[in-house]
Amino acid sequence: QSALTQPPSASGSPGQSVTISCTGTSSDVGGYIDVSWYQQHPGKAPKLMIYEVNKRPSGVPDRFSGSRSGNTASLTVSGLQAEDEADYYCSSYAGSNNYVVFGGGTKLTVL
Amino acid sequence: QVQLVESGGGLVKPGGSLRLSCAVSGFTFSDYYMNWIRQAPGKGLEWVSYIGGRSTYTGYADSVKGRFTISRDNAKNSLYLQLNSLRVEDTAVYYCARDAGRRFDFWGQGTLVTVSS
Numbered sequence: 001q002s003a004l005t006q007p008p009s010a011s012g013s014p015g016q017s018v019t020i021s022c023t024g025t026s027s028d029v030g031g032y033i034d035v036s037w038y039q040q041h042p043g044k045a046p047k048l049m050i051y052e053v054n055k056r057p058s059g060v061p062d063r064f065s066g067s068r069s070g071n072t073a074s075l076t077v078s079g080l081q082a083e084d085e086a087d088y089y090c091s092s093y094a095g096s097n098n099y100v101v102f103g104g105g106t107k108l109t110v111l
Numbered sequence: 112q113v114q115l116v117e118s119g120g121g122l123v124k125p126g127g128s129l130r131l132s133c134a135v136s137g138f139t140f141s142d143y144y145m146n147w148i149r150q151a152p153g154k155g156l157e158w159v160s161y162i163g164g165r166s167t168y169t170g171y172a173d174s175v176k177g178r179f180t181i182s183r184d185n186a187k188n189s190l191y192l193q194l195n196s197l198r199v200e201d202t203a204v205y206y207c208a209r210d211a212g213r214r215f216d217f218w219g220q221g222t223l224v225t226v227s228s
Contacts, residue, residue: 002155032213034212034213034214036213036214036215038156038215044220045206045218045219045220045221046156046206046215046218047218048211048214048215048216051211051214051216052214057216089155089156091156091158091214093213096170097170098172099158099161099170099172099213100146100158100213100215101158102155102156102157102158103155104155105155105156
């Protein structure tokens, strides 16, 4: 069982927006700024898409955005494109003992 | 450009041992914490271990504590993970990843460890 809770699946049509949630506790998502999102295509390594709740690394399209409310973080993908179809994982710093915990992942399907 | 290349995976019997390696290039290796993260077949990501730039600090997930040992050789730009007392549930793709501050900004392609009798 993953430490952070994500919906197993999400979907949207090209051009639409979709939001994926990531629920934790005050000991992880709600307690630290270090919330990240990763995109993983089949057979590939994960790619960092969002860090510190809402920052984008260089090269990540601004269609990807992050936010947080309380113990729940969210990833929004706007203007869905076919190449956005992938698994998405949230992560959060969880203190010196657990370091970083991940969500179980959400499979995003572009219809 | 930043590159991380894992090696050392394979098939091992329960109770056996394996040593994974990660060769890095494209950045000053000693400036960064490094991590091992694994992914069981068809499952999600699980952080396994970290090590500081000078090897002063290490950390382990409870699931591997006492069985796995992380190390690095800054002169060789290499990261290692010694896996002992392996269990079936340790079967996974093991990724090395650069730590940019509680986030992982570069990942290797992974190496598969299969624990089976």
